Amino acid sequence: KNTISEQKIDAAGLILDPNAKTTLAFVDNDETGDRSFSFYRKPGADMMLREDEVNYELIDNCCIFHFGSLSMTDEPVRSATYAMIDYAKKKNKIISFDPNLRPPLWESEDLAAKQIWYGIEQCDILKIADNEIEWLTGTNDYDKGIEIIRQRTHAKLINVTLGPNGSIAYYGGLKVFMEPYLNKDTIETTGAGDTFGACALHAVLKHGLDNLTEEDLKEMLQFANAAASLITTKKGALRVMPEEKEIKELINTY
Incomplete structure (x- = not known):
C-alpha cells in the first residue's frame, strides 16, 4: 500500500x-x-474502494440498491460490495442485480460464476441477458434457464433481455414477452442493457414490487425496450440515455 x-x-x-x-x-x-x-x-x-470508505448515507436515502458483478471481480471492492448489500438488506431496501458479464475482467470463469451466483442469490430484481443465461445454466432455453436460476434466488422479478429479439419478464406465475423497437438508425448497442435495466427499475419505483399485473409488466417492458432502442442510435452510453419524453414519443409513433 x-x-x-x-x-x-x-x-x-x-x-x-x-x-x-x-x-x-x-x-x-x-x-x-x-x-x-x-x-x-x-x-x-x-x-x-474499501469497506471503510463506503458512504452508507447514500443507501439510507435510496429506495433500490442496484449492483453488478464488476464490483466483485477483485478485492477490496468485493468486500465493500458485500458490506453494502448486507447494509441495504438490513435497511429493507429493494436489491437489484445485473450480472453484466465481462470475461476479460475475471481471473477465471469459475470465479465469475461464483460471484454472479452470489449476486443472484441476494437480489429481489434480476436483469439478465440471454447469453448470460446460457453461460450460467448451460441451456439456451430461457424457461429452463430461469427454472434453474429460481432454485437459487428469491428474486420476485426476473427480466431477460434478448437483444434485437425483445425481452421477457418473469414474475410469479406470469411470463410476459415484449417485441423490440427495431430502429433503422441503430449504430451501436453499448448501454442498451443498462438503459433497459434503469427503465425497469423506474417502473418498480412507480408500481412497487408486489402485486404487479400482466399489464404492469407489459408497460414496463414496452418502456424499457423503447428506451434501449433509442440509445442504440447514438454513440456512447450514460451521457446519451434518452429522456422520458423521447421514450414516450417513440412508443406513440412506432
Whole structure:
C-alpha cells in the first residue's frame, strides 16, 4: 500500500494513487454488430474502494440498491460490495442485480460464476441477458434457464433481455414477452442493457414490487425496450440515455 508521502493530493483534497488507473472500456463492433470488450484496469480506481470508505448515507436515502458483478471481480471492492448489500438488506431496501458479464475482467470463469451466483442469490430484481443465461445454466432455453436460476434466488422479478429479439419478464406465475423497437438508425448497442435495466427499475419505483399485473409488466417492458432502442442510435452510453419524453414519443409513433 502506498504511504501518504508517495501519493498526491488534488485540488479537492482527494488522495490520488499513482498506481490506480482510471478504468476505461474499449468496445469493438464487428460487421454483424456484435461487440467485444477490452479494458484499461488492473488495478483500476473502481477496484480500490474499501469497506471503510463506503458512504452508507447514500443507501439510507435510496429506495433500490442496484449492483453488478464488476464490483466483485477483485478485492477490496468485493468486500465493500458485500458490506453494502448486507447494509441495504438490513435497511429493507429493494436489491437489484445485473450480472453484466465481462470475461476479460475475471481471473477465471469459475470465479465469475461464483460471484454472479452470489449476486443472484441476494437480489429481489434480476436483469439478465440471454447469453448470460446460457453461460450460467448451460441451456439456451430461457424457461429452463430461469427454472434453474429460481432454485437459487428469491428474486420476485426476473427480466431477460434478448437483444434485437425483445425481452421477457418473469414474475410469479406470469411470463410476459415484449417485441423490440427495431430502429433503422441503430449504430451501436453499448448501454442498451443498462438503459433497459434503469427503465425497469423506474417502473418498480412507480408500481412497487408486489402485486404487479400482466399489464404492469407489459408497460414496463414496452418502456424499457423503447428506451434501449433509442440509445442504440447514438454513440456512447450514460451521457446519451434518452429522456422520458423521447421514450414516450417513440412508443406513440412506432
